[in-house]
Amino acid sequence: MAPTTKDNRTGFARIKRRLVGKPIANSEDAHQRLSKRVGLPIFASDAISSTAYATEEIIIVFVGAAAIGAAAFDNLVPIALMVVVLLAIVINSYRQTIFAYPHGGGTYIVSKENLGKYPSLVAGASMLVDYILTVAVAITSGTAAVIAAFSDLAPYRVQICVALVLLITFANLRGVRESAFLFAPPMYLYVFSILALIFYGLFRVYFQDLGPIDHSGAVATELLANNETLTLFFLLKAFSSGAVALTGIEALSGGVPAFRKPESKNAATTLVLLGCILGTLFLGLSILAQHLEPIRDEEGLIAQTIIAQLAEHVYGGRNFFFFATQFTTFGILLIAANTGYADFPRLASIMARDGYLPRQLANRGDRLVFSNGVIFLGLAAIGLVIAFGGITNALIPLYAVGVFTAFTLSQVGMIVRLSKMREPTWKIRVVFTSVGAFTTGGVALTVVTVKFSDGAWIPAVIVPLLILIFSSIRRHYTRVRQFLTVDDAYKAPFRTHTVVVLVGSINAGVIQAVKYAESLRPDRLLGLSIVGSDDEGAALTAEWRRHFPNLELESPVDDYRNLTEKVLTEIDRLDDEQSDDIVTVVIPEFVTSLRSQWLHNQSALAIKARLLFRPNTVVTSIPIVIP
Amino acid sequence: MGIRNYLSRGSQTKDELVSERLCAKFGELHMVTLADMPMRRRVDVCGEIRRMSVKPRAGIPAVEVEISDGTGEITVIFSGRERIPGIGHNRGLTVSGVAHWEGKRRVMLNPIYRLLPSPGQ
Numbered sequence: 001m002a003p004t005t006k007d008n009r010t011g012f013a014r015i016k017r018r019l020v021g022k023p024i025a026n027s028e029d030a031h032q033r034l035s036k037r038v039g040l041p042i043f044a045s046d047a048i049s050s051t052a053y054a055t056e057e058i059i060i061v062f063v064g065a066a067a068i069g070a071a072a073f074d075n076l077v078p079i080a081l082m083v084v085v086l087l088a089i090v091i092n093s094y095r096q097t098i099f100a101y102p103h104g105g106g107t108y109i110v111s112k113e114n115l116g117k118y119p120s121l122v123a124g125a126s127m128l129v130d131y132i133l134t135v136a137v138a139i140t141s142g143t144a145a146v147i148a149a150f151s152d153l154a155p156y157r158v159q160i161c162v163a164l165v166l167l168i169t170f171a172n173l174r175g176v177r178e179s180a181f182l183f184a185p186p187m188y189l190y191v192f193s194i195l196a197l198i199f200y201g202l203f204r205v206y207f208q209d210l211g212p213i214d215h216s217g218a219v220a221t222e223l224l225a226n227n228e229t230l231t232l233f234f235l236l237k238a239f240s241s242g243a244v245a246l247t248g249i250e251a252l253s254g255g256v257p258a259f260r261k262p263e264s265k266n267a268a269t270t271l272v273l274l275g276c277i278l279g280t281l282f283l284g285l286s287i288l289a290q291h292l293e294p295i296r297d298e299e300g301l302i303a304q305t306i307i308a309q310l311a312e313h314v315y316g317g318r319n320f321f322f323f324a325t326q327f328t329t330f331g332i333l334l335i336a337a338n339t340g341y342a343d344f345p346r347l348a349s350i351m352a353r354d355g356y357l358p359r360q361l362a363n364r365g366d367r368l369v370f371s372n373g374v375i376f377l378g379l380a381a382i383g384l385v386i387a388f389g390g391i392t393n394a395l396i397p398l399y400a401v402g403v404f405t406a407f408t409l410s411q412v413g414m415i416v417r418l419s420k421m422r423e424p425t426w427k428i429r430v431v432f433t434s435v436g437a438f439t440t441g442g443v444a445l446t447v448v449t450v451k452f453s454d455g456a457w458i459p460a461v462i463v464p465l466l467i468l469i470f471s472s473i474r475r476h477y478t479r480v481r482q483f484l485t486v487d488d489a490y491k492a493p494f495r496t497h498t499v500v501v502l503v504g505s506i507n508a509g510v511i512q513a514v515k516y517a518e519s520l521r522p523d524r525l526l527g528l529s530i531v532g533s534d535d536e537g538a539a540l541t542a543e544w545r546r547h548f549p550n551l552e553l554e555s556p557v558d559d560y561r562n563l564t565e566k567v568l569t570e571i572d573r574l575d576d577e578q579s580d581d582i583v584t585v586v587i588p589e590f591v592t593s594l595r596s597q598w599l600h601n602q603s604a605l606a607i608k609a610r611l612l613f614r615p616n617t618v619v620t621s622i623p624i625v626i627p
Numbered sequence: 628m629g630i631r632n633y634l635s636r637g638s639q640t641k642d643e644l645v646s647e648r649l650c651a652k653f654g655e656l657h658m659v660t661l662a663d664m665p666m667r668r669r670v671d672v673c674g675e676i677r678r679m680s681v682k683p684r685a686g687i688p689a690v691e692v693e694i695s696d697g698t699g700e701i702t703v704i705f706s707g708r709e710r711i712p713g714i715g716h717n718r719g720l721t722v723s724g725v726a727h728w729e730g731k732r733r734v735m736l737n738p739i740y741r742l743l744p745s746p747g748q
Contacts, residue, residue, distance in 0.1 A: 537716035
């Protein structure tokens with residue numbers, strides 16, 4: 001027998017090979033260190049991609065919910081400046097984390113080590129939810145960028161999103177190495193094209209007197225005509241929407257070991273670089289938007305994204321530069337979605353190893369990726385995209401809560417650590433980190449409060465629910481471990497062994513099964529046959545006597561042809577006869593080709609399913625191979 | 628009859644349906660029911676064969692059957708016989724002998740038996 005070659009012959013295995021690729025051995029897990037230039041696109045694409053929708057989110061709040069009309073554009077840049085200040089604070093405190101945890105300090109690990117069980121679970125739950133949202137938000141925004149360029153595709157928004165998620169899921173099952181080859185060009189192209197848009201746009205505004213975009217659509221005109229006064233509530237709401245620009249920063253703190261030596265220093269420099277790029281792009285886009293006044297509504301009635309409107313206006317129509325901007329936006333968003341696929345399975349595997357998630361999530365698949373995590377993430381993201389109809393900004397409030405909860409926990413963890421370690425200059429660092437923790441905590445609270453009805457309540461429900469699930473999974477694993485631990489004096493209890501062979505009729509399969517059952521040397525061996533009629537019973541009994549003159553056969557009558565039920569009551573009856581017994585049920589099963597397998601063993605399948613949870617019962621299938 | 632009867636019939640288990648059928652069949656013989664049967668005294672009971680067991684003990688054959696009249700069961704063993712014509716699944720019979728407990732089962736050894744006609748014979 002050669003099980004591996006046999007495995008490759010079956011249809012499923014072949015399809016899987018085609019889709020996923022050939023398996024990679026454990027030893028091939030090459031670990032390549034990254035330079036700053038390569039590390040930046042890998043870890044920063046998620047964070048930088050959020051500039052594709054952060055400005056837009058602020059505008060949507062202003063012109064939509066707040067209904068302040070054209071006054072929105074006067075308030076845009078102040079809000080953007082506040083977000084940039086927040087960004088600087090967060091970047092600064094994550095630098096501390098990078099130096100403190102050169103082996104990678106994701107939020108979960110930092111909270112686990114410094115704050116204890118429940119904060120770490122809150123962090124874990126928030127991050128897991130966030131990674132799912134990262135994928136969903138990035139994909140929906142990427143699709144929005146495509147639709148902005150080709151508005152004919154608008155009716156297929158959800159389908160495009162789902163197709164893209166599937167594509168990325170399969171790519172990750174193959175194990176997309178976080179290679180510079182794949183990641184670097186889209187990110188640098190995006191940064192370049194947005195910078196070009198900003199600078200050329202501002203140049204045209206200041207030196208060629210480029211005026212605001214002329215909105216002709218009914219929706220836009222209506223939105224601009226509003227002139228409510230801006231309340232503090234909507235100001236905070238706009239700020240918390242803009243704060244999504246910060247999402248993705250935390251990825252770097254978990255990936256420190258991936259950098260070349262000195263790891264911490266390189267990672268910290270990359271982080272600062274990331275902050276600068278992110279800040280520049282976000283602020284630049286906001287300033288440009290202030291001058292050009294692009295507009296978007298909540299339900300996506302205006303198909304054009306803010307970036308698309310800016311590009312069309314700045315470049316004077318839908319020319320090469322416009323499409324280039326849209327495609328690079330799409331590119332970086334795809335890559336941003338992909339970072340979710342790197343982070344979610346990794347965090348899930350760490351939590352699974354701690355016993356908070358099912359063990360399966362810690363298993364690596366054929367291609368050395370945490371396949372189960374990847375599949376779960378893909379399905380969850382598809383579910384979200386469909387549930388929210390592929391509209392990005394409906395997902396954003398969900399996103400922001402988790403991100404800022406995680407930021408806050410990570411920083412509080414750092415404060416605890418810094419005051420414990422008392423390294424030189426710890427006081428000033430505690431001050432910096434505290435400012436960060438307070439600000440991000442404030443933002444988290446603000447988001448929950450002002451966007452509660454917009455969907456921020458969902459994480460407020462899901463995170464505690466997840467923590468309950470984590471705890472009960474852990475409790476279960478602990479209980480199982482306690483039950484199974486043994487000391488040196490442990491002896492397995494004695495069991496009377498009864499073996500039952502299920503007999504449909506006397507055939508080669510049954511005879512093989514009886515032979516096998518005899519080899520088990522049980523205390524009692526009997527055949528069990530459920531009989532429908534007198535003639536059938538008599539024939540079977542006679543034949544059994546001829547083949548096995550020394551073996552017992554029980555043949556109860558069944559009037560109602562319910563084989564499974566009857567077999568179960570018979571096994572109960574046998575089990576009752578002894579108090580310490582173990583019953584083995586031997587079922588002969590026919591193994592034929594995949595094509596005709598369904599013609600056999602239907603009742604065997606039903607019996608096996610019912611016996612699965614019966615205590616003290618072993619079910620054995622004897623494969624009768626029919627070539 | 629009536630709707631309640633109909634409904635209760637629908638919720639009966641298959642075991643209950645079987646005992647109901649057997650009670651109806653053997654009730655008209657007016658014999659001691661298996662549920663009220665005295666032990667260790669000669670008694671006449673009747674029932675239908677619900678189970679046959681082949682149990683060779685050291686090469687000596689025995690026909691072992693379980694009969695039920697809908698109120699209870701008793702195991703009847705005919706030792707020294709490989710098979711007995713007329714004794715098979717679903718057949719009705721009356722037996723006359725002494726019953727004793729063997730573990731959780733009531734057992735009657737080598738009783739006098741009389742086959743009852745099967746429907747259609």
